[in-house]
Amino acid sequence: MNFENTLSFAKALDEADQLRHFRSQFLFPNHNGKDYIYLCGNSLGLQPKAAGExxxxxxxxxxxxxxxxxxxxxxxxxxxxxxxxxxxxxxxxxxxxxxxxxxxxxxxxxxxxxxxxxxxxxxxxxxxxxxxxxxxxxxxxxxxxxxxxxxxxxxxxxxxxxxxxxxxxxxxxxxxxxxxxxxxxxxxxxxxxxxxxxxxxxxxxxxxxxxxxxxxxxxxxxxxxxxxxxxxxxxxxxxxxxxxxxxxxxxxxxxxxxxxxxxxxxxxxxxxxxxxxxxxxxxxxxxxxxxxxxxxxxxxxxxxxxxxxxxxxxxxxxxxxGFIEPLRIKSITLTQYLEFIINEVNKSLGVGQYKIITPKNQEDRGAQLSIIAQHHGKRIFDGLMANHILGDWREPDVIRLSAVPLYNSYEDVYLTGQALLKVSKDILQKTQSI
Missing domain, CATH: 3.40.640.10 (Type I PLP-dependent aspartate aminotransferase-like (Major domain))
Structure with missing residues (x-):
């Protein structure tokens, strides 16, 4: 698939996604009236709405x-x-x-x-x-x-x-x-x-x-x-x-x-x-x-x-x-799109700020991408949090992002890329790393 770094393209993928309605069965963390884009299912999955019942x-x-x-x-x-x-x-x-x-x-x-x-x-x-x-x-x-x-x-x-x-x-x-x-x-x-x-x-x-x-x-x-x-x-x-x-x-x-x-x-x-x-x-x-x-x-x-x-x-x-097989099909494409978006961020920054250490081959990875931030990784992670992007930080320099097919969307991935680019530019320019 030829991906595009546009909101309209992400929304079109979501519209064609036969699993998109499962997103509504989960509760998303909310701060100051705004839901987080949750990319931390590799650490703790979201609460199903049915759990309370x-x-x-x-x-x-x-x-x-x-x-x-x-x-x-x-x-x-x-x-x-x-x-x-x-x-x-x-x-x-x-x-x-x-x-x-x-x-x-x-x-x-x-x-x-x-x-x-x-x-x-x-x-x-x-x-x-x-x-x-x-x-x-x-x-x-x-x-x-x-x-x-x-x-x-x-x-x-x-x-x-x-x-x-x-x-x-x-x-x-x-x-x-x-x-x-x-x-x-x-x-x-x-x-x-x-x-x-x-x-x-x-x-x-x-x-x-x-x-x-x-x-x-x-x-x-x-x-x-x-x-x-x-x-x-x-x-x-x-x-x-x-x-x-x-x-x-x-x-x-x-x-x-x-x-x-x-x-x-x-x-x-x-x-x-x-x-x-x-x-x-x-x-x-x-x-x-x-x-x-x-x-x-x-x-x-x-x-x-x-x-x-x-x-x-x-x-x-x-x-x-349908258990794992339908979810896996979406997971592969969703993770590929996340990989594409991260590479787009690198292109926009003009430097190799982010290195994906998770295997590129889809047969060698699941939903998680582990990303080494070459400069100011923890500050950038905190900046993502401030922009309602909730991933996972692992010392010394890895940000883990996991787009889960049951509840994450392609729009989530696109918006994560936009936030990552904004936060990166702000921090790297202030510190003259670019």
Whole structure:
């Protein structure tokens, strides 16, 4: 598509957008009577208007049924998670039995590593992306220490080549092969939080399995953003938060995936709790843990009804939109337009003020673009905020902007470009950087 840096062109794209009506189902932050252009769905998704209604319904159930709400009403809490499982599965390419909403992301990462990080003999190492989100780093470090290994020996980090920001798939695969006899677990983020790079999950999973390792993924920035096929790719396990692209609210409930090939493996360790016990016998309160079938058997504590209700509100919007594929089609074009607009800003400034470090290839990125500001990045970010453009700042010099297909428009992108150009000119001219 040949893009144009005009408001009329952006509005024409919006008019042709078959998903444009979903924007009206979300609440936008407002300051002094003016809505923000919200480009921070990669950090926290907007609130669905239905969230309050769905939450009130569960509050009413609590008021009307009290403890009997576990077994009474239209959606008894005992089985509420099953309604979510059916809607979660298409988002991550799984069967409903392979997914479960529970806990929060890092808790689930630990619980899954208890089962799937089982070092034996020389095979005790974990390979991960260098510069992963800190929670992943801390979780992996603590699991390694728990098993009594030295961090420097047990953790292999793969970094981009010198002078590059992006990890090459061939370098990841090469490191896996070079350490074939020592790797117990391959554990990457599906999309890197800082650069926005979407790793080649299928190829990396295949490479890990070829050397006899378990392969897991943290899909915090991928679930609800890009199409993943966890079952078909043979991924062993995965987990994700739901408050970014899946709009479940701050600290919203997490989700897990366990491939069905592991359901019958009684050798897997797990930290058990009563909600993971066989559902049909759970209230007999008997000794000796017997896991419920599927991913539900990894549950520990009872269903978190209110967080699930918020997640449910958003998942129903995904269902209405046709889940990921239609959203992905719009996301690609929307992100390409954002890239075009940023390049237009550079042209107008006459200098390379902004460098996009997210991969240019649409197959290697989702909705997020990470932009290095060569000069005065934080001041420019603050200037965008003052102009009602809400993105995300990451030290030392990166502005993250994410145009989410469910609620962002092409006009949002165009107006962001206009604000970025104005703010940049004002600040750069004052500081004589141009």
């Amino acid at each position: 769905v939450l009130k319904k569960q509050l009413d159930n609590w008021a009307n049924f009290a403890v009997e709400g576990w077994f009474d009403g239209e959606e008894p809490w005992m089985f509420y998670h099953k309604a979510l499982k059916k809607l979660m599965a298409p988002i991550v390419g799984a069967s409903p039995a392979e997914v479960c909403p529970m806990n929060t992301l890092t808790i689930n990462l630990h619980l899954l590593m208890v089962s799937f990080y089982q070092p034996k003999g020389k095979r005790f190492k974990i390979i991960m992306e260098g510069g992963a989100f800190p929670s992943d780093q801390y979780a992996i470090e603590s699991q390694v220490k728990f098993h009594g290994f030295d961090l420097k020996e047990a953790i292999i980090e793969v970094f981009p080549r010198e002078g590059e920001e992006i990890l090459r798939t061939e370098d990841i695969v090469s490191q896996i092969k070079e350490n074939a006899g020592e790797i117990a677990l391959v554990l990457f983020g599906g999309i890197n939080y800082y650069t926005g790079q979407w790793y080649d999950m299928k190829t990396i999973t295949k490479a890990g399995h070829e050397i006899g390792a378990i392969v897991g993924w943290d899909l915090a920035h991928a679930a609800g953003n890009v199409p993943v096929k966890l079952h078909d790719w043979g991924v062993d396990f995965a987990c994700w938060c739901s408050y970014k692209y899946q709009n479940s609210g701050p600290g919203g409930i997490s989700g897990i995936f366990v491939h069905e090939k592991h359901f019958g493996n009684t050798d897997l360790n797990r930290f058990a709790g009563w909600w993971g016990y066989q559902e049909s016998k759970r209230f007999k309160m008997e000794k000796g843990f017997i896991a419920e079938g599927g991913a539900d058997g990894w549950q520990v504590s009872c269903t978190q009804v209110m967080p699930m209700a918020l997640y449910h509100a958003s998942l129903q919007i995904f269902e209405q939109a």
